[in-house]
Amino acid sequence: MSTVDWSHPAEGPAPIPELGARPDAPVAAVLALGANLREPAQTLDAAVAALSALPHITDVRASPRAVTTPVGGPPGQPDYLNQVVTLRTDLAPWELLAVAHRLEQDHHRRREVRWGARTLDVDVIAYGDVRSDHPDLTLPHPRAAERAFVLLPWLWLDADATLAGTPVADLAAVAADAPGVRRQEPERHRLLAGTDDVAPLRPARPDALGREAT
Ligand SMILES: Nc1ncnc2c1ncn2[C@@H]1O[C@H](COP(=O)(O)OP(=O)(O)OP(=O)(O)O)[C@@H](O)[C@H]1O
Ligand SMILES: Nc1nc2c(c(=O)[nH]1)N=C(CO)CN2
Secondary structure (H helix, E strand, O other), X not given: OOOOOOOOOOOOOOOOHHHHOOOOOOEEEEXXXXXXXXXXXXXXXXXXXXXXXXXXXXXXXXXXXXXXXXXXXXXXXXXXXXXXXXXXXXXXXXXXXXXXXXXXXXXXXXXXXXXXXXXOEEEEEEEOOOOEEEOOEEEOOOOHHXXXXXXXXXXXXXXXXXXXXXXXXXXXXXXXXXXXXXXXXXXXXXXXXXXOOOOOOOOOOOOOOOOOOO
């Protein structure tokens, strides 16, 4: 980890000191992973393995995966593979965001179109009970509570999970995109590991807007 002072983002609103402070004891955090370009299953495997190997991060648990219909963004992008990871960390929130961004960069994430297709997206859904309205790190994640592609995998991992005090089960029950979230069965998950066939249930169109250059 670099020695950058994460409490002071280079630009933007005033820093929130709590986001730069390491906790006295490890904190429970939740990350959401999504991928719909290249080889999503291998990408998610690699991201979970990388997280598990990092210092200051322990107790990494990965949810079952979901094949999900894209929510928002340009039409025609492939279905996503989504997964939620819970962990404990004594990194500061900014440092955990930096880990998320580093994972995205390792998988050549490019940001060209909002909610466009991507090789890997890693969002910080929650960091303990920290709340932040900083645009570079809003906690809990500002759209997590309405996203079944986050809530359902999280629920499959932890039936008692809560988000900002509300049971994730209650949030998932009313999330509009729930019909587009299909649990990937373990056998299929295992069969596909090591192949690039995770596939979109709908084929990607070559001219789909928002595709990232390879
Ligand atoms: N909790 C958070 N987790 C990850 N990024 C966040 C969070 N809060 C704010 N951001 C900021 O959001 C910006 C856009 O992130 P990104 O490109 O990953 O968005 P997205 O995944 O396409 O869309 P969405 O934010 O709706 O999930 C980044 O600059 C990042 O710093
Ligand atoms: N199904 C699905 N849709 C999305 C996803 C995602 O991970 N899965 N991520 C988005 C921006 O983070 C926007 N839309």
